[in-house]
Amino acid sequence: MDNKMIELKRQYSEIPVPEGLDIIVEEAYRKHIHKKMLRIRWISATAAIVTLFISALNISPSFANASSKWPVIGPLAKVLTIREYKVNESSYKAHIQVPAISDLGDKSLENQLNDKYSVESKRLYTEFMVEVEDLKKNGGGEAGVESGYVVKTDTDRLLCVGRYVVNTVGSSSTTFKYDTVDKENHVLITLSSLFKDEQYIEIISNNIKEQMIARMKQNKNLFFWVSGNGQQESDMNFKSIEKDQNFYINHDNKLVISFDKYAVAPGSMGIIEFVIPTEVLADIQGDQEYLK
């Protein structure tokens, strides 16, 4: 058996490795840095067939009101698609919908959010075009991105918009970003603003760990990178949420903590959310008491 195993190992070590793996790695690293630097390059118009729709919504609120297919939000505020970036080639596809909030009752907050949406969508589109250009230079490939938004919550008091980005080629990855707005007081709610002090970080983290272990016990196919439940201790395991962890408040006025792919579990589990019971937060909630 041992000799056989040594023989197998020899064969394993002789699996021929193709040339150019380091080029793959360096290329990936270059792209990674490139994305991080958010460098904007102008793309020649011939690089892709691009259609840019700037709808009448931008300039005509009455048209927006009349158009029933747009989701109408709350008594006043609305979330509309004001712009779309589309690339539609056989192996390069992008569809980016840019949301805008209107009639929020506070122009500066509205502009702050809408500017952010517009800038980030533009950046996503530019990055995509850079990637496409790179691929074309290197003999082709596939690329795809889809981005849009969902209205997670819309109550008399709260509006929560979640924006997503999905890479549609290769293993699909999805990231979500949320903005939660208090429509009555016209403020953007941050996670820390929900609580009196920073105890929330530890309280929420502990609750999430308990939920992870409970979910794993309930369903043997689930994995979270967390200590306990007989799992290997590891520094990779989930320790704590970030101070400004991604979150939203759902229709039942409960706090929902959201993690992107790979943050707390294997990628196959995708985006992961935890609803934090308001009881565990009761003692530390701030004056506004958004959570019920």
Next chain:
Amino acid sequence: MFASPSSKEVLQCILQHKDNAYRLAYTYVRNPDDARDIFQEATHKALAASKSLKDVSHVKSWFYRIVINTALDFLRKRKNSVPYDEVTLETYGLSTHDAYRDFDLEHAINLLPPLYRSVVVLRYFEDMKIEEIAHVLNENVNTIKTRLYEALRKLRLFMNDENLKGGWQWITR
């Protein structure tokens, strides 16, 4: 958001272990093109997720985990005409009929479903400790030991059976 310090560590690690990461991928997909694609995708994922790497001393097992998960995702997608769940996939193995060469390793690997394949490859070919393997596969140590034992039992049957020498085709039939 600039490149985090950990992305440099990740880059170092990938460069250092690139050959073995490729071989690891190869043991799942068993053809050079797919193995190369998986290596590439895993590299992208690792760099993109490098921020989530809390302790650089675990970078190797973390990267291997990404390679294995990418390979399993790939196999799952390739199988997606039949809706296999993870357990079915990993328990019964795969029936991809690539061109077989007269190659002991390939047959040994074919004999093992991916779940068992990983432990054998990591333990005997990559010389990892049980604890490290548990870390790569996100399982506890006892599960790994059980799997290793099962895997060896399957392999032993295959290695000791004189009747099978030189006549592998009828097990892989």
